[in-house]
Amino acid sequence: LSNQKQFHGHTHSNARSTKGAHKLGSLLDPETTRERKLLDIVKAASEVFREHGFEAGTLEDVADRLGISRPALYHYIDSKQELLAITMNYLLDLGLEEVAIIDQSEADPLARLRALMISLITMVGRERSLFTVFFRDRAGLDERYLAVILPKERRYVDYFQRAIVEAMKAKYLPEIPETLATQTLLGSCIWTYTWLDPSGAIPLEQAATMIAKFLTTLPSTKIDEMAV
Amino acid sequence: LSNQKQFHGHTHSNARSTKGAHKLGSLLDPETTRERKLLDIVKAASEVFREHGFEAGTLEDVADRLGISRPALYHYIDSKQELLAITMNYLLDLGLEEVAIIDQSEADPLARLRALMISLITMVGRERSLFTVFFRDRAGLDERYLAVILPKERRYVDYFQRAIVEAMKAKYLPEIPETLATQTLLGSCIWTYTWLDPSGAIPLEQAATMIAKFLTTLPSTKIDEMAV
Numbered sequence A, B: 001l002s003n004q005k006q007f008h009g010h011t012h013s014n015a016r017s018t019k020g021a022h023k024l025g026s027l028l029d030p031e032t033t034r035e036r037k038l039l040d041i042v043k044a045a046s047e048v049f050r051e052h053g054f055e056a057g058t059l060e061d062v063a064d065r066l067g068i069s070r071p072a073l074y075h076y077i078d079s080k081q082e083l084l085a086i087t088m089n090y091l092l093d094l095g096l097e098e099v100a101i102i103d104q105s106e107a108d109p110l111a112r113l114r115a116l117m118i119s120l121i122t123m124v125g126r127e128r129s130l131f132t133v134f135f136r137d138r139a140g141l142d143e144r145y146l147a148v149i150l151p152k153e154r155r156y157v158d159y160f161q162r163a164i165v166e167a168m169k170a171k172y173l174p175e176i177p178e179t180l181a182t183q184t185l186l187g188s189c190i191w192t193y194t195w196l197d198p199s200g201a202i203p204l205e206q207a208a209t210m211i212a213k214f215l216t217t218l219p220s221t222k223i224d225e226m227a228v
Helices: A019-023 A033-052 A059-066 A070-074 A080-105 A109-126 A128-140 A143-169 A178-194 A204-214 B019-023 B033-052 B059-066 B070-074 B080-105 B109-126 B128-140 B143-169 B178-194 B204-214
Strands: none
Touching (some): A033 A080, A033 A128, A059 A070, A059 A080, A080 A128, A080 A143, A109 A128, A109 A143, A109 A178, A109 A204, A128 A178, A143 A178, A178 A204, A178 B178, A178 B204, A204 B178, B033 B128, B059 B070, B059 B080, B080 B109, B080 B128, B080 B143, B109 B128, B109 B143, B109 B204, B128 B178, B143 B178, B178 B204
16 A cells, blocks of 8 residues: 655645545535545444444454445555544544534533533543543554644644633633643543543443532532632 | 563463562562662652653653653653553552452451542642543553553452442442442443543542532432332
8 A cells, every 4th residue: 555645734835735624624524525535434343343442343344334445445544643633633623513513503511511521431432442442542553644633633632721721810720821721620521531431330321410410519518618 | 772582471371480570579568679669750750640640751851751751660660661560560550559458357347348449539730641541542552551550450359349239238238249339330330531630629528528428429319219
């Protein structure tokens, strides 16, 4: 397989537009046959990795699930790493769409923050295998993928940070440096990929709601007056 | 090097006591020359991995730092994976010692929980490279190491869980299922390995204290009465 593709990164002034670029475009509203096919592949890959885990699931499994040959699959993607990048990019697009809607519809920063946390926890829980690999191997992703994925991650985090800053200003949360607060709350949500069983006794959405409220509520019967 | 060593796991009824077993014994109070040497190796390894990262740091670097030859180092440890296991085991022993002291000395569950969180965050921050590898590759550790490390992890987590259960009973925290609450708060502390720079603008201990209070305090001027 060719290693000659170059990624058309938006942050690279001298990037060349090639196959790789189109692959990491948005698949939210597929317009071309190629985009529709990539979306099918991403969905099949999610299922395979959800069932078998990322290590054990193979491109062969993905091809089988789609009823196509391995060479036909290789026409669209080159490697498992690329498949991971495309899939994470798609999940990030889905997540960004969801948090943008929450951002628009919830004026109250505390309610908004909780909704954002619930959205993240349920997204991680639904695609646990993929996120396990993503959080573990993200740093090792090829530069051309990171150039697309990292700015989206940053935008995703910014929705949280804005809600947290507003919640702190409104005295819903103790005031600490905003990056600390943001990473602390994101950490609880993200770390669920290691322990929260999406098919466990407590339904995923209910667990997510419990966690979001737990992190942003104290019982009104006993207030700790210690200043932070 | 020999692959024939067997681990004397406490959970294995038919385990044999061999070299591997002694290596994962406690190094907190080294009594034998071997234990003292292993402790030196663990400390040198921590320094090497802190400076160069776990991937880039080599056994050669560790030997150099100790002023011994590679064969001399191999007399005590067989591989980087084993060095990671021995080092994590030592850090867990240190951590357990610290949380046991906190457990004894803080009767108030909220103060105890905060002290436990601060202890965890500062431990992770001080040995960031090692914990990065540990949290990423822990599942892939050899069974004989996991048989020692996982029960210690469980004991470590239990200190948090007891403090959290007591804090919920005392109405310091909203009541949600105790495992959810424990993993949620641990998640915030553990995830700091990905973002909290121990040599950043805010000193590590101060950042840890801010995070611990942020997660367990609401401003007394505005209480959210929503039941969890």
